Amino acid sequence: MPFAPLQNDCFLRACQRLSTPHTPIWLMRQAGRYLPEYRATRARAGSFMGLATNTDYATEVTLQPLERYPLDAAILFSDILTVPDAMGLGLSFALGEGPRFATPVRDEAAVNALAVPDMDKLRYVFDAVTSIRKALNGRVPLIGFSGSPWTLACYMVEGAGSDDYRLVKSMLYGRPDLMHRMLQVNADAVATYLNAQIEAGAQAVMIFDSWGGVLADGAFQQFSLAYTAQVLSKLKREHDGVVIPRIVFTKGGGLWLQQMGQLDCEVLGLDWTVNLGQARQLVGGHKALQGNLDPNVLFAPAPQIEAEAVRVLDAFGQPHTGSGTGPSQIFNLGHGISQHTPPESVEVLVNAVHSHSRRLRAGPST
């Protein structure tokens, strides 16, 4: 059964650098704890994984922010760490804490035991994708995602978040052979996983290299970028005759924009440390840029939120309005939205982005 036709294609057009009437906006982690209705659903689900693995709950929370705000895309409600969980590492989320693996990968035997997981173990994700796509009924496109091979490796070795990445970097510097072996398994697994999301109905996919920015220059290219490139080379470019744009976001990767500009993907995600105008020049004309408001702006009063949204749009500069391809921005935060964000701030932001970006397209007032 085919899905309903798309009503708002701004996001997908912007990914392909086609002109749009306004700058599309969606927010990383837009279905999340800052919304009281999300907290209510999560309470019913009992746990984060209870929420993510239940098709109905995952569908419900994915659509919640769209009921409140005129966002231009939905993103699958899931976690970046589902793949290593399916490898048998035992993912859990203690309340108020980050993710944790019961069985971290810290020695040669553990690395050698790693393999691309049976995708049946991730069936709950693909089922959620299809269910959400149906529930969206063509309102906006649905984005699928995964952690990058390196970011998965960080959590797999550390077993949890870290502030110094000592364990994973000890392996990287001390046993680079093991690290490469793990990253190869991760790259194969992530590619298979994202292709299955595409087959299930994802209309774009995003690779979150959340921890690429903690690497040293040189190590980033070798241990993160090279494996992200491998994943990209294995992804489907089209599904059912429609292009599937691919977004790569390396948090803290601003120093490597020129090299990331060589990646075979349609969109680069940027955090707030990057100047969007400079990024346009460094990346070159072949990619759309996604970002990059500091999520903490959403704690300010409405006039400051509006001013900062305008600043980000103006930093990118004039979007193109003609036929063919040209400079193209997708508005987003530079990182996931904070759980402490007042929900009304998001409304201010979305409206400011839509209205100022329409003004920009109307050209300078005379």
Next chain:
Amino acid sequence: MPFAPLQNDCFLRACQRLSTPHTPIWLMRQAGRYLPEYRATRARAGSFMGLATNTDYATEVTLQPLERYPLDAAILFSDILTVPDAMGLGLSFALGEGPRFATPVRDEAAVNALAVPDMDKLRYVFDAVTSIRKALNGRVPLIGFSGSPWTLACYMVEGAGSDDYRLVKSMLYGRPDLMHRMLQVNADAVATYLNAQIEAGAQAVMIFDSWGGVLADGAFQQFSLAYTAQVLSKLKREHDGVVIPRIVFTKGGGLWLQQMGQLDCEVLGLDWTVNLGQARQLVGGHKALQGNLDPNVLFAPAPQIEAEAVRVLDAFGQPHTGSGTGPSQIFNLGHGISQHTPPESVEVLVNAVHSHSRRLRAGPST
């Protein structure tokens, strides 16, 4: 009473871009918990502040790493947060945790109550500087330091470390007037504090902008860089007829190197995300560069430590060997040394830096 004449002036010469027989090396947090003798002294002192405020203890631990390794500089044992502590915010360090302020600065009344502290409250720091300088007896120069105005503000508002800087950025975006008021007090206090360290015997000073890198492009320039520049403009250039080099280190500041290259200081510190060769080009010829090995390299076996040290030296490229000024590196880590570092790794590193940098100066083998 004048201090003893300096025997090893490599570090001070490198700061001024004068030629040196080898690349000088020192390590951020080189007097610290990875050394068993430090842990023994700290146990006797009872607490971190007990250690930092006692002249004899502070002198003892500052000299400990010099007894083990042929480092080219000493750095005052103290903390970046002594200034806000002297403002009355009540600094403490719980065992195994980071710093904490009893009275964080979170509203207009608290900001208005801030003032440059009486330097008598920081007498213990200046006494330690003089005592260490005497104990060094001219072996290597002594570096004094402070947190940057912005980094102090982060801790003053958050009250402790943070992973999202939500409170301080809420003030920055919501009440920029308050943030500027606080930063002005901090800049005045830091300049006064560093000048007093110079008068007490510090032969170079370093401003740690540890959290500059968490700011958005635009905000960094306005709320961090501008106040660091103010501090620099107020610092003594010489003391007793000798030049006092000034080092600025913004962790995560690699994207703003061109602008930092305009600062009125002698040295820029860099973290490991930066390519030293590119940094040389971006910063221009008027500053020495300090950095930038990933501290986690020190968890690898000796051959990998040596290889990574060589990689960092080679990335910077050929240092100059002639008369006058020219390209000049000071080797360091890109951040403080980890408490978990094996002490023998530091010996491997220091020897590798000294020997490879001597080879580099001898020119390419034919």
